[in-house]
Amino acid sequence: MPIFRFLSPAKDAPLDDPTESDAALFRDEMKRRGLVQLKALDQPLDDIDFGPAFEAFCSARLRAIAVRSGEKVLDLFSRSKVCHDDLDLQLSHCPERANEAAGGAGGAGDAGSVATPNHHPPPPCWDCYLAFQPFLPSVAATPLHEFRCFVSGGKVRGIGQYSYLATCPIPGEDMPRAGRAMTDYVKKHCIPSLPYVPELNPKGPP
Numbered sequence: 123m124p125i126f127r128f129l130s131p132a133k134d135a136p137l138d139d140p141t142e143s144d145a146a147l148f149r150d151e152m153k154r155r156g157l158v159q160l161k162a163l164d165q166p167l168d169d170i171d172f173g174p175a176f177e178a179f180c181s182a183r184l185r186a187i188a189v190r191s192g193e194k195v196l197d198l199f200s201r202s203k204v205c206h207d208d209l210d211l212q213l214s215h216c217p218e219r220a221n222e223a224a225g226g227a228g229g230a231g232d233a234g235s236v237a238t239p240n241h242h243p244p245p246p247c248w249d250c251y252l253a254f255q256p257f258l259p260s261v262a263a264t265p266l267h268e269f270r271c272f273v274s275g276g277k278v279r280g281i282g283q284y285s286y287l288a289t290c291p292i293p294g295e296d297m298p299r300a301g302r303a304m305t306d307y308v309k310k311h312c313i314p315s316l317p318y319v320p321e322l323n324p325k326g327p328p
Contacts, residue, residue, distance in 0.1 A: 132198040132205055136186040139201035148182040173288060180265030180285065188257045195252070266291050271308045273316065278305045 136144040152158050155178050161170065189195050199205050268284040281301055283290050292300050 132202045133187045134204045135198040135201035136183045138203045144186045147185050148179055151178040151182040177266055181262050184262040184265055271304060276313055278308055
């Protein structure tokens, strides 16, 4: 059976409410990287490099969100505070609750009759989707190699390292070339499929 990775925000589940299985994955990853070492109780914490352990934790967390069944997906959902907060935010703006607050009949059948300020009916409360991608061991083994590209007006405006508190794994002399490669990839494979959203800035040029 194929293994898929359940994408953010459920990846916070092993951190918000870790299971014994999640903890075992972290311990195994620490052992695999040779990081299990006894430290003197009086050793100052500032003398300990927690970077390698943090990378091991990130790898274990990615392995913890590899799913094979719907039951596993629901388990991650139920343990993720971010998922809870996102769904709560979506429900707080759904038309059914708007009808109830206004004293209307409410109900899912009225979802299409409530218009937004732009006169477009909002989607139903549960009009959301789940995102998955094939689980790649190579990605889990290099969790600090995750970068996010910020796109505006059809152009890449910036690139940031996701785990910004950790040392960037790309050598300084290679960063310009890596940045160009990321930009070229996003321009070729991602931007053409993005929906066009006009940007309105009342304080700037149209």
